[in-house]
Amino acid sequence: MTPNPSIPRLLTCDVLYTGMGGAQSPGAVVVVGKTIAATGSLDDLRASYPHAAEESVGGIIAPPPVNAHTHLDMSAYDFCALPYFRWIPEVVVGQRERRGVLGALAGADALARLNVGGVGDIVFAAPVMEALLAREDLSGVLYIEAFAPRPEQADEVFGRLREQITGWRKLQRPDGPRLGISPHTPFTVSHRLMKRLADYAAGEGLPLQIHVAEHPSELELFQTGAGPLWANRLQALNPDTFAEVIGRVPEPGLTPVRYLDELGVLEARPTLIHMVNVTPDDIARVARAGCAVVTCPRSNHHLECGVFDWPAFAAAGVEIALGTDSVASGESLDVRQEVEFARQLYPRLDPRMLVRAAVKGGHRVVGTRTPFIRRGEAWHDWYIWG
Ligand SMILES: [Zn+2]
Known part of the structure; x- marks a missing residue:
C-alpha cells in the first residue's frame, strides 16, 4: 500500500544512527512526503507526532556502510x-x-x-x-x-x-x-x-x-x-x-x-x-x-x-x-x-x-564524508538496512 503523502510516517527501528553523535536504540525517523522531518528516540517522536502513521522497519536505519x-x-x-x-x-x-x-x-x-x-x-x-x-x-x-x-x-x-x-x-x-x-x-x-x-x-x-x-x-x-x-x-x-x-x-x-x-x-x-x-x-x-x-x-x-x-x-x-x-x-x-x-x-x-x-x-x-540523516534532507529507502 502506498502511504498517504500528507500523513507523516513514523519509521521505527532497533538502532538509529544518523551519521552524527552516538546511535539511538530504539530510534525513529519522521518522514513527510520524501523529506526527513525529525530523527530521535522513539518515545520523543511518538509524543511530538501523535498523528503519524507508525511503521516498524525492523533492524537498522543508518547511512549505507563503508x-x-x-x-x-x-x-x-x-x-x-x-x-x-x-x-x-x-x-x-x-x-x-x-x-x-x-x-x-x-x-x-x-x-x-x-x-x-x-x-x-x-x-x-x-x-x-x-x-x-x-x-x-x-x-x-x-x-x-x-x-x-x-x-x-x-x-x-x-x-x-x-x-x-x-x-x-x-x-x-x-x-x-x-x-x-x-x-x-x-x-x-x-x-x-x-x-x-x-x-x-x-x-x-x-x-x-x-x-x-x-x-x-x-x-x-x-x-x-x-x-x-x-x-x-x-x-x-x-x-x-x-x-x-x-x-x-x-x-x-x-x-x-x-x-x-x-x-x-x-x-x-x-x-x-x-x-x-x-x-x-x-x-x-x-x-x-x-x-x-x-x-x-x-x-x-x-x-x-x-x-x-x-x-x-x-x-x-x-x-x-x-x-x-x-x-x-x-x-x-x-x-x-x-x-x-x-x-x-x-x-x-x-x-x-x-x-x-x-x-x-x-x-x-x-577519507570520505559521512552523509547525515537529518531534518530537511531527502529520505532514501536505502537508509533502512533490513
Ligand atoms: Zn585482505
Whole structure:
C-alpha cells in the first residue's frame, strides 16, 4: 500500500544512527512526503507526532556502510571457507585465472547496487587500477599492493610503484576514488621496502593499508623466525632467513605491530587490517600512533584466524571500521551482513557501536564524508538496512 503523502510516517527501528553523535536504540525517523522531518528516540517522536502513521522497519536505519577493506579484483572467485593455510593455495592460487579487471568491475557494480558509502580496495595489478580509477560511482581509496620480501627487490619495486602512482594521479577525478598504497603484510614486504613506502606515503599524503596479525602463526614467525608461515608460505619466496626480511633477529616479545612501530611505519598512520592475533602492548602502540583498524569478522571466521578483540580496541580508543575482505573469504561485499554477523559474534557489545563503526569508522578510514540523516534532507529507502 502506498502511504498517504500528507500523513507523516513514523519509521521505527532497533538502532538509529544518523551519521552524527552516538546511535539511538530504539530510534525513529519522521518522514513527510520524501523529506526527513525529525530523527530521535522513539518515545520523543511518538509524543511530538501523535498523528503519524507508525511503521516498524525492523533492524537498522543508518547511512549505507563503508566497505573499508576488500579485494574487488577477486569478485569472480567462488566463496570457500577453509583454514588459512589451505585457503591460500586452494582458493587464492587455485582460482587465480579469475582475478583481474572483469572481476573488479563486477565487484564495483555490486557495491554500486548496495549504495555503498565508500570502499577501501586493495588493487593487485595496473589494469585493475586504471579500470577502477575511471569509476565515478566509486568513492574511497584504491591501494596499489606491494609484495616483495627480499630486501634486494626494494629499490626496483619502489621505483616502479612511484612511477605508476605519478601516472595514475592524472587519472584521479575529483569525485572518484583516490590513490593509496598497500604494503601487503609485514612479512611479505621487506623492511627496506616497507620503510620506503611508509615514508613516501607520508610525504605525498597517500593513505596506507597493511594486513597485520591475521593468523596466529604470524606471532610465532616474528618470535622464532619459523613455524607454518615460514614453512608454508615465505620459504617459497626465497629469502634466506626471516631475519633478512625484517632486518632484525626474531626474538621473544617481538610482534608484527611492535616491529612496524620500531621501524617507524606507524608514524605514517597506516590503517591496519585484521589485527586478530595481538597483545595488549600492540593495542597500546596502535592507539598511541592513532592508527585505525579494519576488522573483517566473516573472513576471519571462515579462515579460522580467531576473533578480533573489539572490546579491547574500543576501550583503548582505536577507530574501528568494517570490511568484507574478498568474496572468496567474506562471502559477499555487503557490510550490512558483516554487521549482522558481528552482532552474533559479539553478543555483549552494544549494536550501536557496530553500526557507527560500519558507517563513521569506514568514512574516516577511506577519507570520505559521512552523509547525515537529518531534518530537511531527502529520505532514501536505502537508509533502512533490513
Ligand atoms: Zn585482505
